[in-house]
Amino acid sequence: MISKSFCKWVKTTCAPQFIDIIDWVTECVEESQIANGFAVVFSKHTTAAVKINENEPLLLDDMAAFLEKIFPRKHDYQHNNFEIRTVNMNEDESPNGHAHLQHLLLGTKRVFH
């Protein structure tokens, strides 16, 4: 069995943002010249999730509404309390507790055939 790795930078412009990467994944699979196997798609940031679902614009609106309802951006997350927090503090640290919790449910990667 052969294994090939590919890397892609994705820049988001708002949050949440749904970015369709199926064309890129298809290109990688073709370039790998592997006919039988599976692809692992993995995100290297813990606020960026990888999911498989239907890319229908109104459904994406439903998903965004759900994520905001379960984990509202404006909420009293301890992770956003920079007065008491000491771990992983950077100069440009942003209050992204909601994004980490959304990611907790959505997950880091997908495997597909």
Add this chain to the structure above:
Amino acid sequence: MISKSFCKWVKTTCAPQFIDIIDWVTECVEESQIANGFAVVFSKHTTAAVKINENEPLLLDDMAAFLEKIFPRKHDYQHNNFEIRTVNMNEDESPNGHAHLQHLLLGTKRVFH
């Protein structure tokens, strides 16, 4: 390393429905004659999830109650608004916004040893 693929059609009769596929997966693993490795179980429909959990009937009732509570079947999903929706519309399109959102959380596949 050897890779083997198997395919199974599953027909649901209600929703949500929990279908135990462990016997089928076990048969596939035996048929593959692979002793050391992992199995990727993948669903090809974005309203059918694959999960690993305890197959205890009362727990499945709890799961169904939870899914209905978080994503009720009767809710104002944009994806179900066929008067404004234009993408992926089929003749027999059903109002399945709740199923797509449930799937968003549950996920498409499982990998196990």
Add this chain to the structure above:
Amino acid sequence: MISKSFCKWVKTTCAPQFIDIIDWVTECVEESQIANGFAVVFSKHTTAAVKINENEPLLLDDMAAFLEKIFPRKHDYQHNNFEIRTVNMNEDESPNGHAHLQHLLLGTKRVFH
């Protein structure tokens, strides 16, 4: 391609408990002497999930608060009703419906590069 398997026992002392296993996973990867590939981290218990996220103490508090809010420990789970339940009943069965439902969302394993 080469495949290597490793097993680790983890004992929890409270619930929910977040246990960082990255050092152990790193050791396994080094011991495997595989430079290009992916690691599958899999939990064999359906109340123990494997997730990738930021190990920041206040964020872990946020996660615990979220899990308790969505699936409170004290709730009328059918799975915990030992007067009517008959399947998978052990002598030391504990009322862990909340843990199974939390696991339903969090998932059993992670795959990463």
